[in-house]
Amino acid sequence: MADVKNILLVGVGGQGTILVGKILSNGLMDAGYDVKMSEVHGMAQRGGSVSNQVRYGKKVYSPIIGKGQADILVSFESMEALRWLEYLKPDGKAVVNDHRIPSAPILMGKIDYPEGVLEVIQSKVDTAVIKAAEIAEQLGNAKTMNIVLFGALVKGMALTGIDWEAVIRKNVKAGLGDINIAAFRAGLEVSEKI
Amino acid sequence: MFKLLTGNEAVVQGAYEAGIAYASAYPGTPSTEILENIAQYKQEIIAEWAPNEKVALESAIGASLAGARSMAAMKMVGVNVAADPLFSFAYSGVNGGFMLISADDPGLHSSQNEQDNRYYAKFAKIAMVEPSNSQDAKDMVRAAMEISEKYDTPVLFRMTTRVCHSKSIVEMGERQAVDKKIYTKNLQKYDLVPAVSRKLHVALEDKLKKLEIFSNETDLNYIEWNDKKIGIIAAGIAYQYAQEVFGEKASYLKLGFTYPLPMDKIRAFANEVENLYVIEELEPFMEEQIKAAGIPCIGKEKIPNIDELTPDIIAKVLLNEKRPLIDYDNTIVANRPPTLCAGCPHRGFFYELAKLKNVMITGDIGCYGLGGAEPLNAKDCCICMGASISMGHGAQKVYNKFNENKRAIATIGDSTFFHTGINSLMHVVYNRSNTITCILDNRITGMTGHQENPGSGFTLQGMPTKIIDIAEVVKALGIDHIRTVNPLKLKEVKDAFTWAMELDEPSVIITRWPCILKKLSDQDKTEFGNYIGTCKVKETVCIGCKACIRTGCPALRFNKETKKVKIDEKQCVGCEVCLQVCPVKAIERVGE
16 A cells, blocks of 8 residues: 555653544544554553554555554654664654653663664664653643654654644643644744754 | 544444443453443443453343343453353343454453454354454444344454554444333243253254355455455454455455354355465464365465464565565663552562562462562462462462462452452352462552442442442451551561461451552542652662662662662652662652
8 A cells, every 4th residue: 555654653651652643643534534543552551662553545454554664653762763663664754752761671770771772763764853851841841742742743744734733722631732732833843953 | 424433432332323222341451441431321321340241241131131232341351251151142142132342352462362252153153243443343333233133142243452442434323213122021032941942052053044144145244356366355454454465456255244154155255266365363263164164265374373463474474575674783672561650559569578488479460460570570370360369279278288388379459359359269268278368459440541340439430339348348258367458568568468477267468559540539538648749869878779679660760870779759659668678768758
């Protein structure tokens, strides 16, 4: 299915990948695309590695993305980008949050957080490194980090023609619309500069 | 109107539209969201969490007999629990339309085995439908209800993780007005004594023949003609994967009604194509039957029966196609195993439990299963829900008989205790065992995402209800030695173990503290108060011994350079477990 685009969102349980997947897929549906999205629940919630897969085009069959198939990989955590890099097309794009969440063996001091993760990714594919945590904190709500990354994703996939601000408003809690739209704009803007 | 729905949400929409009036379930991934979502229709549908899957199924059977369209939902291993009523219900048949949703988990995202529940349809001799996306999931509920009522059969509604948890576009519809059917007393149909069942078995075989005729005729099973060099038979998510890989390069026999199989339609399709592939996830359920009917096909000799199927696997084994990949070294990526949350009430309990010598620790299904992982390592085994207590009993009996100085300690949750642990504890008492049973009551069903249960005080649809008191239940079962402890207080936990280990009779230790992620009820707030403040390491006092790190709390981090521990104040909730294990009192509480 050559016309089908594949977006892979990865991160750590609790980072808000599911919300981004929801905003993205609803906006794409409203824009007239056939859309499928797949996520995994349950055990993975407890601080494990999580993924959210969105596929869109004229007609989509499989809801899952295979290795070497993603057009863009958006990683909410640095090391997770490397874990999932094999799912990216060799000519695909990576959007990586410059944000480290140490996993259990690292917290225990058994192993170190790997160094040079961003460099490895940059040496292999077209990469935008975003300091989304910093940007979100400056905006006043660290939790909107996911929407900053969403802005970068929209830019990276050239999906700016869709009225995302309306979709965001519809999908976040009342009262959190403005801050999330500010985060979205910041994400768009920062990827402009890269 | 169109909406993007998960398969689970779509089934709920289907149930709403098809006039279902009763639904029951026990939570379990990937089925949980079905009942959570159906609960919103408070006027139209009675939605209930049952203590276990057998109870859920039996309640739905009762609702069907009384005349309502009804359903039960569960994960695949839950159907094992509910199998007893299922097999006999096939004999009696329904009054109001009935379906049992089995949500299978190929790839074991969150399960203890990888069983293929399609075999239950054949084994129990009931009809089966298999949706392949959310639109199917919605539409097939109505089909299932009509089939169930027309052919007087329960319908197995078989889903898998990727159907349950994938979103696709669904066209929404209106609720169909369905009158409750009249119930007429009929012992020859509903009272399964041997004399009745003998006759019903004959009738059941006849029903299956009629269902096979239906299977050959229904639009749920349809052919899409393309190139005839390759013909593919597929159902469920495997159909989507086959389309993804072959597109218009193959013709398809897409099956939505998969038991009994439409063998005439399959034969006719096979005769038209040069090569016939049967593409199935997990077991060769269809392939075995197709081959037994004398129709040659290619299936499991190429397609693995282990793990999730993917389009890539199909492309590789059937077309020898492989996509180019980015070549890189991913060995530097560290593991990210799931862990108990910061402030989890299970942590302190398992920290003390791990110190006990000469014990076999039997585990159960829930978050507390993570107590067996590094660094707590406090578990020997886990088989299925409720098994910790009974397995502990059997082990203890053997230790006692062979004079082995060893004790069995069972660890089970509150919801799990209500599920099937109660029966096992009865066994312990009745058969004069001396096991130690630990019921980790975190006031909610945790792992599946906070479902109410008989001990939590609320029903699925939000009604306040009686709280079934675990300590009173345990006492009523005949346990004379019961202690309730706060698992955040390590000394309380330790003393309880010492006390229990010295007893020659069975004992129960109940740890009572809410899951840290739980939205506290008013009663919880009164009993437990609110967490205020966090813990902090006094760096000048910390000696870097890592004692606190061995509690496995994700809020603690050992800094290799400074040889000190730091607490992430964003994660810490001030449970004070680390504070209690520090040998030099380097951890203090801040804020009140």
